[in-house]
Amino acid sequence: MTAIIFFQVLVRFVFGKFNLPISAPWTEELSRYLMIWAIFIGAALVARRADALAVEALVQAVPAAVGRAIKYCAHALSLAFYGWVFWLGLAWAEFGNSEVAPVLGVPMIWVYSSMSVGAALTIINSITLLIETIIDEKDILEVIDYEMEEALAEVEHVKANERQHVPATLKLSLAGHKEGWTQ
Amino acid sequence: EQVQLNLGHTLSPDSHYQFMAQRMAEIAARKSNGEIKINLFPQSQLGGEVKMIQAGRTGALDLFVTAQAPLTNTVKAYSLFDVPYLFDSVDQANKVLSGPVGKEFLAMLPQHNLIGLGFLSVMERNIFSARPINKGADMSGMKVRVMQSPGYVKAYESFGAQPTPMAYGDVYLALQQGVVDGADTSPDQFLQDKFVEVSKFYNRTRVHYLPALLIASKSKFEKLSPKHQQIVQESATEALQAGRDFYKKSYAESMDKMKKAGVQVVEPDVAAMKAQTTKTTEALVAAIPDGKALFDKVQKAKL
Amino acid sequence: MITALFIAVIVLLFFSVPVAVCLGFSALIALYVKGIPLVNLAQSVYEALDSFSLMAVPFFILAGGLMQTGGISRRLIGLANALVGWFRGGLGSASVLASMFFATISGSSSATTAAVGSTLIPAMEKKGYPKPFAAATCAAAGELGVIIPPSIPMVIYGLVANVSIGGLFLAGFLPGLLVGLSLVITIIVMARIKGFDQTDTVSFAEWRAHLWKATKDAFWALLMPFIILGGIYAGVFTPTEASVVAVVYGLVIGMFVYRELKWKDLLPIFSKSMVATSLIMLIVGYAAIFGFVLALEQVPQNLGRAISELSSNPLVFMLLVNILLFLVGTLLEALVTIILIAPILAPVAAAFGIDPIHFGIIMIVNVAIGMLTPPVAVNLVVACKVANLRMSQLTRPVCLYLAVLTVDVLIITYVPIISTWLPSIMK
Ligand code: NA
Ligand code: NA
Numbered sequence: 001m002t003a004i005i006f007f008q009v010l011v012r013f014v015f016g017k018f019n020l021p022i023s024a025p026w027t028e029e030l031s032r033y034l035m036i037w038a039i040f041i042g043a044a045l046v047a048r049r050a051d052a053l054a055v056e057a058l059v060q061a062v063p064a065a066v067g068r069a070i071k072y073c074a075h076a077l078s079l080a081f082y083g084w085v086f087w088l089g090l091a092w093a094e095f096g097n098s099e100v101a102p103v104l105g106v107p108m109i110w111v112y113s114s115m116s117v118g119a120a121l122t123i124i125n126s127i128t129l130l131i132e133t134i135i136d137e138k139d140i141l142e143v144i145d146y147e148m149e150e151a152l153a154e155v156e157h158v159k160a161n162e163r164q165h166v167p168a169t170l171k172l173s174l175a176g177h178k179e180g181w182t183q
Numbered sequence: 184e185q186v187q188l189n190l191g192h193t194l195s196p197d198s199h200y201q202f203m204a205q206r207m208a209e210i211a212a213r214k215s216n217g218e219i220k221i222n223l224f225p226q227s228q229l230g231g232e233v234k235m236i237q238a239g240r241t242g243a244l245d246l247f248v249t250a251q252a253p254l255t256n257t258v259k260a261y262s263l264f265d266v267p268y269l270f271d272s273v274d275q276a277n278k279v280l281s282g283p284v285g286k287e288f289l290a291m292l293p294q295h296n297l298i299g300l301g302f303l304s305v306m307e308r309n310i311f312s313a314r315p316i317n318k319g320a321d322m323s324g325m326k327v328r329v330m331q332s333p334g335y336v337k338a339y340e341s342f343g344a345q346p347t348p349m350a351y352g353d354v355y356l357a358l359q360q361g362v363v364d365g366a367d368t369s370p371d372q373f374l375q376d377k378f379v380e381v382s383k384f385y386n387r388t389r390v391h392y393l394p395a396l397l398i399a400s401k402s403k404f405e406k407l408s409p410k411h412q413q414i415v416q417e418s419a420t421e422a423l424q425a426g427r428d429f430y431k432k433s434y435a436e437s438m439d440k441m442k443k444a445g446v447q448v449v450e451p452d453v454a455a456m457k458a459q460t461t462k463t464t465e466a467l468v469a470a471i472p473d474g475k476a477l478f479d480k481v482q483k484a485k486l
Numbered sequence: 487m488i489t490a491l492f493i494a495v496i497v498l499l500f501f502s503v504p505v506a507v508c509l510g511f512s513a514l515i516a517l518y519v520k521g522i523p524l525v526n527l528a529q530s531v532y533e534a535l536d537s538f539s540l541m542a543v544p545f546f547i548l549a550g551g552l553m554q555t556g557g558i559s560r561r562l563i564g565l566a567n568a569l570v571g572w573f574r575g576g577l578g579s580a581s582v583l584a585s586m587f588f589a590t591i592s593g594s595s596s597a598t599t600a601a602v603g604s605t606l607i608p609a610m611e612k613k614g615y616p617k618p619f620a621a622a623t624c625a626a627a628g629e630l631g632v633i634i635p636p637s638i639p640m641v642i643y644g645l646v647a648n649v650s651i652g653g654l655f656l657a658g659f660l661p662g663l664l665v666g667l668s669l670v671i672t673i674i675v676m677a678r679i680k681g682f683d684q685t686d687t688v689s690f691a692e693w694r695a696h697l698w699k700a701t702k703d704a705f706w707a708l709l710m711p712f713i714i715l716g717g718i719y720a721g722v723f724t725p726t727e728a729s730v731v732a733v734v735y736g737l738v739i740g741m742f743v744y745r746e747l748k749w750k751d752l753l754p755i756f757s758k759s760m761v762a763t764s765l766i767m768l769i770v771g772y773a774a775i776f777g778f779v780l781a782l783e784q785v786p787q788n789l790g791r792a793i794s795e796l797s798s799n800p801l802v803f804m805l806l807v808n809i810l811l812f813l814v815g816t817l818l819e820a821l822v823t824i825i826l827i828a829p830i831l832a833p834v835a836a837a838f839g840i841d842p843i844h845f846g847i848i849m850i851v852n853v854a855i856g857m858l859t860p861p862v863a864v865n866l867v868v869a870c871k872v873a874n875l876r877m878s879q880l881t882r883p884v885c886l887y888l889a890v891l892t893v894d895v896l897i898i899t900y901v902p903i904i905s906t907w908l909p910s911i912m913k
Contacts, residue, residue, distance in 0.1 A: 028538055032538060032541065038760055039771070041760075042765075043764045045757070045764065046761055046768075054502045054503060055499045055862065056502055057861040073501065074501055074502045074504075078507045082507075088525050095237075095240070095241070115531065222784070224781065228781045230533055231533065237533075241526055243529075348538070350539055356653055360652070360719070362723070
């Protein structure tokens with residue numbers, strides 16, 4: 001939720017920038033920093049849905065049991081990595097105390113802490129997901145690539161809508177054929 | 184035993200940065216009998232200036248050249264150089280920075296894990312544009328791309344211009360398409376970055392003289408033997424002088440070349456423009472810790 | 487050291503470790519070995535993400551989401567069909583044309599394939615097209631989504647290779663037309679040979695009436711590319727600002743003009759866009775630290791030297807690049823290919839005297855083709871799901887289209903003016 005609000009705020013700020021004849025430099029800076037926060041929080045959402053961009057070819061090709069084992073290893077490695085990132089992010093946030101944002105003038109720790117926060121949320125979400133696969137007996141392999149999932153959701157959406165509005169011209173061009181396209 | 188040092192900067196291989204860096208690598212290799220090898224990474228190969236400063240502070244990058252502006256995020260006092268019309272000429276600014284004032288500024292760096300090896304030449308920032316600027320009022324309503332330092336933004340606002348934030352890399356197309364009416368840069372970069380193709384006027388507004396520094400990472404520098412430290416400092420000092428001479432030469436050549444390319448060079452009434460910025464200058468100086476004292480020291484050193 | 491680094495990345499990639507983690511993890515190990523403070527990982531990630539130009543990515547993603555839900559895509563399909571749907575091969579051509587229309591508002595290929603395919607694959611089937619051919623057509627046409635501006639891969643390429651994004655957008659237009667035209671010709675020829683897509687005789691008056699109605703219906707949708715692209719080219723706004731305009735426009739049209747976008751739709755669209763953005767941006771961020779290690783090891787310079795020793799001929803170099811990109815494109819997703827390869831090859835191409843924008847277009851068209859080459863072929867998967875087919879059933883038509891696209895990419899590679907002409911006349 002917070003993340004979405006961030007995103008909307010982000011949109012609004014850039015709108016603000018666009019409508020003003022004089023672009024105040026702080027809106028640009030602030031919107032960049034909000035985008036960074038949104039990215040790291042969004043990363044946690046990605047982890048919750050296990051749809052991080054990955055090459056699934058091998059995992060899908062080998063027997064399911066082997067694939068599942070590989071997948072769990074991959075998750076474990078990601079967890080370790082984000083743990084590492086969490087610590088490095090803390091060190092970096094501390095470094096941010098000695099730097100200020102050029103226009104806003106706030107210490108950069110306000111921006112630099114997003115990495116650790118994001119990493120922590122990512123770890124929590126990944127663990128939740130792993131627990132879910134064990135408790136709810138979900139198959140860890142049944143995770144498809146995000147972009148695809150979106151595209152397929154779009155297909156469903158179009159199909160659902162088509163029942164109500166078929167493009168008139170399409171109806172016309174199909175007229176004269178035995179089966180109507182809406183059935 | 185050979186010591187390898189990486190030196191990064193953001194300008195092209197025909198810039199005075201690169202000339203200085205090459206000279207330094209040669210001198211250091213010669214003085215150390217090949218024990219010190221300096222690898223050069225021009226054109227932001229290791230990242231932009233903000234990134235190189237950070238990498239220097241954390242010890243990931245040994246040596247780098249940076250303009251003063253990005254340093255102000257770390258060392259606030261450096262924003263003194265954002266004050267409009269602080270200097271009157273390249274020579275004057277270089278003279279001030281090679282004296283005690285320059286030393287005082289270099290001494291601010293070690294507490295941030297950086298060692299200032301010295302100042303390279305300042306760069307004269309002039310506005311290139313689609314229309315001429317003969318006086319401050321000619322900039323009224325003009326969208327200019329300048330650096331995002333408050334000093335730059337406020338200085339141009341005092342002429343009635345609209346400073347527009349934009350990545351330096353986008354300026355060429357933006358100027359071509361009229362998204363901005365002008366931008367500021369030094370004569371040599373005006374040619375090296377091909378802005379000469381998209382501007383009619385090069386106005387010697389001379390609002391800012393942008394200093395550049397050669398900086399070493401303190402933690403990396405201190406790992407060198409005392410002898411190597413001394414060689415690095417000596418070769419830096421010598422190379423920086425050569426770099427300053429190179430800048431003057433390429434400044435003059437660039438002014439010639441742009442005129443030959445059909446760009447009209449405008450000499451605005453700088454004294455009147457300077458008077459327009461007095462209030463801005465006072466406000467900016469007041470916002471810098473110890474600003475008034477530093478400002479006065481610069482004024483004294485100019486005499 | 488560098489060989490080890492690349493092997494580590496490839497092994498991790500194959501073991502389905504997320505791309506961002508592969509890059510970050512290998513880079514961390516490399517930093518450790520080189521004795522560079524690891525905190526530089528964080529520093530590189532921030533420096534890469536802290537970019538105003540990069541903000542075009544989330545906004546173009548969001549705009550695409552709004553427009554799909556807001557009924558714009560359906561109207562564009564209707565118009566394409568009214569325009570060319572009447573001749574033999576016309577419905578297939580309409581799917582290409584609809585993809586081209588759709589491409590001018592969407593920055594992604596899979597979205598284009600899904601939007602156009604879900605309506606037109608069933609329609610083509612009804613008109614006697616073999617279903618695999620129909621699905622392959624939509625998958626092939628879908629790649630126009632990234633070739634015709636706006637294009638998310640172009641934004642990323644512009645950033646990693648330091649090339650003007652507005653320039654790339656301009657440059658993509660004619661190659662997009664070329665690819666679209668070649669697909670249309672293929673469809674018409676195939677329709678003749680195989681004898682599908684029987685034409686109903688449509689009188690001119692009838693055609694005009696349909697077209698007029700469809701144009702009216704799609705008017706607001708059609709205005710969109712003019713506003714966005716026109717705005718960029720006329721210099722009213724930068725690509726990032728254009729992306730924001732696209733969002734506002736999509737919102738206003740979807741909610742107040744077409745009234746198909748409801749308040750309750752907004753939250754899911756926003757959150758989906760955010761997730762999609764994070765996915766891309768994390769890779770951009772972690773690729774930066776990977777890139778820093780490559781730069782320190784002077785990989786682009788060494789590679790450039792190696793290639794120039796192999797052949798000093800830029801034509802041969804470009805052929806090698808095309809082959810490399812085709813092979814990489816079978817396995818890696820489009821953005822990943824760009825993020826990994828562009829920083830290495832772009833400087834080499836520049837050293838060969840190749841126009842950076844032209845080289846960018848070559849890369850974009852290649853990664854677009856990669857969306858059709860299994861095993862990792864997002865457009866094919868989407869088209870298969872829509873058509874309810876297995877990928878293997880599409881082999882023949884896909885091979886046909888790949889052959890056509892290979893010719894296209896060679897033309898685009900060796901006739902640079904197709905890419906450089908539009909940016910040059912805008913000067
Ligand atoms: Na597009
Ligand atoms: Na592929």
